[in-house]
Each structure stands twice: as structure tokens, then as C-alpha cells.
Amino acid sequence: MSQINREELKRISDKNMDTFYNYLRLESVSAQGRQIKETAKAVQNLIENIGGEAKVLELEDAHPVVYGFFEAGPAGDSDKTLLFYDHYDVQPEDPLDEWNTAPFEPTVKDGILYARGVSDNKANLMARINAIEAYKNTAAGLPVNVKFFVEGEEEIGSPHVDEYLKAYTDLFAADVCIWESGSKDSEERLGVSAGIKGIAYYEARVDSADIDMHSSLAAIADNSAWRLVQALASMRNVKNEITIDGFYDIMTPPTELEKKVLDQMPFDPDASKQTYGLKQPLITDQLPYSPKEALAFYPTLTISGLLSGYTGPGTKTVLPRQAMAKIDVRLVPGYEPDKVTQILRNHLDKHGFEDVELELITSVMPFRTNLEDPFVKTVMDSAKKVYGEDKVVLEPNSAGTGPMYGFGKYLNVPILGSGTEWSKSGAHAPNENIRLADFYQGVEHMVVLLDSYKHSRK
Ligand SMILES: [Zn+2]
Numbered sequence: 037m038s039q040i041n042r043e044e045l046k047r048i049s050d051k052n053m054d055t056f057y058n059y060l061r062l063e064s065v066s067a068q069g070r071q072i073k074e075t076a077k078a079v080q081n082l083i084e085n086i087g088g089e090a091k092v093l094e095l096e097d098a099h100p101v102v103y104g105f106f107e108a109g110p111a112g113d114s115d116k117t118l119l120f121y122d123h124y125d126v127q128p129e130d131p132l133d134e135w136n137t138a139p140f141e142p143t144v145k146d147g148i149l150y151a152r153g154v155s156d157n158k159a160n161l162m163a164r165i166n167a168i169e170a171y172k173n174t175a176a177g178l179p180v181n182v183k184f185f186v187e188g189e190e191e192i193g194s195p196h197v198d199e200y201l202k203a204y205t206d207l208f209a210a211d212v213c214i215w216e217s218g219s220k221d222s223e224e225r226l227g228v229s230a231g232i233k234g235i236a237y238y239e240a241r242v243d244s245a246d247i248d249m250h251s252s253l254a255a256i257a258d259n260s261a262w263r264l265v266q267a268l269a270s271m272r273n274v275k276n277e278i279t280i281d282g283f284y285d286i287m288t289p290p291t292e293l294e295k296k297v298l299d300q301m302p303f304d305p306d307a308s309k310q311t312y313g314l315k316q317p318l319i320t321d322q323l324p325y326s327p328k329e330a331l332a333f334y335p336t337l338t339i340s341g342l343l344s345g346y347t348g349p350g351t352k353t354v355l356p357r358q359a360m361a362k363i364d365v366r367l368v369p370g371y372e373p374d375k376v377t378q379i380l381r382n383h384l385d386k387h388g389f390e391d392v393e394l395e396l397i398t399s400v401m402p403f404r405t406n407l408e409d410p411f412v413k414t415v416m417d418s419a420k421k422v423y424g425e426d427k428v429v430l431e432p433n434s435a436g437t438g439p440m441y442g443f444g445k446y447l448n449v450p451i452l453g454s455g456t457e458w459s460k461s462g463a464h465a466p467n468e469n470i471r472l473a474d475f476y477q478g479v480e481h482m483v484v485l486l487d488s489y490k491h492s493r494k
Pocket residue numbers: 127156191463464
């Protein structure tokens with residue numbers, strides 16, 4: 037255990053609250069390019085003000101990435117380096133009229149701190165800074181070397197993370213990585229995630245004539261809307277099975293350990309039904325795998341949008357010449373976006389839909405940490421010390437997407453998440469918040485984790 041007590045951590049965290057609030061006041065909305073440079077500079081200051089080395093790195097047409105470095109102290113192990121991944125950008129604050137407080141004016145009410153970006157992910161960066169400062173105040177100093185990779189494009193899909201990692205592989209070299217986030221669930225259990233799904237996002241288009249036609253011609257002419265929905269319908273049957281030829285063949289099946297870990301993970305399917313007011317049974321009711329397995333281990337195929345013909349008020353009889361669908365495929369290990377594109381294309385061609393154009397708009401690779409890696413146990417044990425033995429849940433794979441893959445590829449590090457969010461943090465939504473008690477606990481977890489990592493086998 038570390039020698040820093042809880043009161044000291046609270047003292048440091050409270051002392052830094054003004055700095056934290058100023059960081060939250062920065063309107064670092066990446067989608068709109070607001071206050072990006074200022075916020076990168078603020079992150080540099082956060083690191084330098086407690087004795088770290090920081091650099092603002094820039095690539096053309098990309099928001100800056102902030103590099104940070106703290107050397108292990110006199111009693112630390114300088115052969116070990118832990119990398120923190122965070123992002124300083126936030127989602128747009130609208131709809132503004134649904135906020136009870138000003139989104140960029142941090143406000144505390146009943147122990148809850150409200151501000152845009154506080155849960156996703158500014159509080160986590162601040163908790164890590166506070167933990168490091170606590171160690172810097174001791175004679176022993178930091179238990180291991182610490183680096184930071186703080187990007188400004190996470191909320192727009194991290195389009196340049198891999199480029200940065202490729203250009204600065206040596207600078208960011210590390211042994212292990214702690215991801216930006218981690219949330220308590222409705223039962224107050226902290227989720228520690230070891231992986232993310234990737235995504236392949238497509239636009240499918242059909243162009244069936246040079247002009248829209250009077251719909252009396254439907255007697256002889258096909259139309260784009262029908263072509264497109266028929267093509268889409270060939271990809272999934274009414275039992276919700278994905279029927280794209282060869283789609284499941286490329287999946288890397290989960291290991292026995294991954295299955296065991298998932299088994300231990302609590303999951304309440306009825307909670308999802310309630311939360312979202314689902315009007316249909318879960319699609320897994322008809323599938324040969326459980327909702328939990330679906331969320332962690334299986335790919336998805338989603339029609340995210342459809343556009344064709346006349347959709348205004350009243351009637352207009354017309355044969356639409358164009359139709360378009362947005363399709364997203366969540367990827368698990370084994371699925372690479374280009375491979376998925378090829379499988380979709382082959383399927384369409386084989387089923388007589390050569391005319392359906394398919395364009396890959398954006399993609400992110402999946403990533404899952406090897407659960408046999410000793411760092412998994414280090415993170416879990418350290419979290420249990422702070423949160424309680426039965427209050428930490430290892431998730432082999434989260435259902436969402438993030439830019440982990442490049443860190444695995446270029447830095448070859450195991451990656452696990454931990455953070456200060458709770459079940460009602462409302463990331464991306466109005467009234468985004470964290471509970472201050474969770475924040476202090478998050479600082480403590482970072483302190484215990486750094487010490488545990490020093491004492492773990494590499
Ligand atoms: Zn986010």
C-alpha cells in the first residue's frame with residue numbers, strides 16, 4: 037500500500053479545485069474547433085505545474101496531442117512506465133435549454149459537479165494529475181515512470197491518433213496503459229474494461245434512373261427504394277441473424293478465460309428494456325447467444341439511417357430514382373474494416389445487387405487486451421482495495437468504440453480503463469456530471485494503482 041492517506045489526497049484535490057474548474061470552463065468542443073489550442077496549452081500547464089515535462093505535438097490538419105512525462109522517484113522503479121490515455125475535447129453542449137446550469141460554468145449541487153466534459157473525460161485527467169502531485173510531495177516520489185497521451189479529437193472519432201502514435205512511437209513507449217474512463221453501474225460497481233469494439237461505417241446507395249418518374253410507371257420500372265430495402269433485407273433475417281455470406285466466419289472466438297470473465301459479469305437484461313423503453317423483445321431472444329455475449333463478443337449490423345423518395349406532408353406519388361442507407365457494423369477481434377467491406381460487397385454481388393454502391397465512410401479497428409496479462413490482475417486488485425472486493429467488475433470488452441487499437445499496435449501495451457463516472461453521469465447529454473465522492477475515490481485508485489504496478493511482476 038502507498039503511504040499517502042486519504043486526507044492528504046482530499047487536501048490536494050481540494051487545493052486544485054480552482055485549476056480543475058478553469059479546465060472545465062474551456063469550451064473544447066472538437067466538432068466545432070472551439071478553444072482547442074487553449075485547452076491543449078492548459079493540459080500542458082497542468083503537467084508542468086506539478087513538475088512534469090510536457091510537449092504540445094502537432095500534425096497537419098489535426099488537433100494537438102499533449103505529451104507528458106514524470107520520472108519515477110528515488111524509491112520508484114524507473115524500468116516501468118505507465119501511460120495514461122485521456123482526451124481534452126468534449127461534445128457540443130446542445131440542447132442548451134435542457135441544461136439546469138451553464139454547461140461551461142462548473143457548478144456543485146448536493147455533492148454533484150455539473151459541467152460539459154466533466155465525466156467524459158476531464159475529471160479523469162484531473163484525478164490522475166492529483167494522484168501524481170500527491171506522490172511528488174513524498175520523499176519516495178512516484179512509484180514508476182508516468183506518461184500522458186492527451187488528445188483533442190476523441191469526440192470526433194480520433195482520426196489522427198494512429199498517425200501521432202506512428203510519428204512518436206518512441207516518445208510514447210510504455211509498458212502498460214490506463215484508458216480514459218470507467219463508470220460505476222446502478223449497483224455502485226466500478227466497471228474495468230479491457231477492450232473496445234471497432235466500427236465500419238458505410239453509405240449504401242442505389243441510383244435506378246436518370247429522373248424521378250410518375251409512379252404509374254411502377255407497373256414496369258423498378259425503383260431505388262425497393263432495390264435498397266431488398267438488398268438490406270438480404271443481410272438479416274426476421275430471427276435477427278446476420279445472413280451475410282461468411283460474416284461470422286472471420287470472428288476470433290472468445291477464449292475460455294474471456295468467457296469465464298464474462299460469466300462473472302453481472303448483467304440485467306430487464307434494466308436495458310426499462311432504461312430505453314424497448315417496445316420489442318431483445319433481439320438475442322432468438323439468437324444462439326446471450327445478451328451479455330452479444331454486447332461483449334459479437335459483431336453487429338445496424339441500419340443507422342434511410343433516405344429515399346417523398347417524405348413530406350400529404351402525398352406525392354413518385355418512383356424515387358435514388359435511395360441511400362447509412363450502415364454501421366461494430367467489429368470484434370478478427371474483423372478488419374477492409375475485410376468486412378469485401379464480405380459485404382461479395383454478398384451484394386452474389387445476391388444480384390451489383391448496382392448497390394457501398395462506400396466505407398469511416399472505420400476504427402477493434403482491440404481487446406489479453407486477459408492473461410498480469411496487468412489485468414494488478415488493476416483489478418488495486419481497484420478492489422479502493423472500491424471493495426465485490427464492487428469491481430472486469431469487462432472483457434465494452435460494447436462501445438474507441439481508439440485503443442493504435443496503442444496496442446504501436447506501443448504493444450495491455451490497456452484497461454478506470455474512471456470517476458457513475459450510472460447517471462450523462463456523458464454527451466445535458467447536465468453531464470460526476471459525484472465529488474467518486475472523484476476523490478478515483479484519485480485514490482490512481483495512487484494505489486501506481487504503487488501496485490511498481491510491486492507487480494512485469
Ligand atoms: Zn465521449
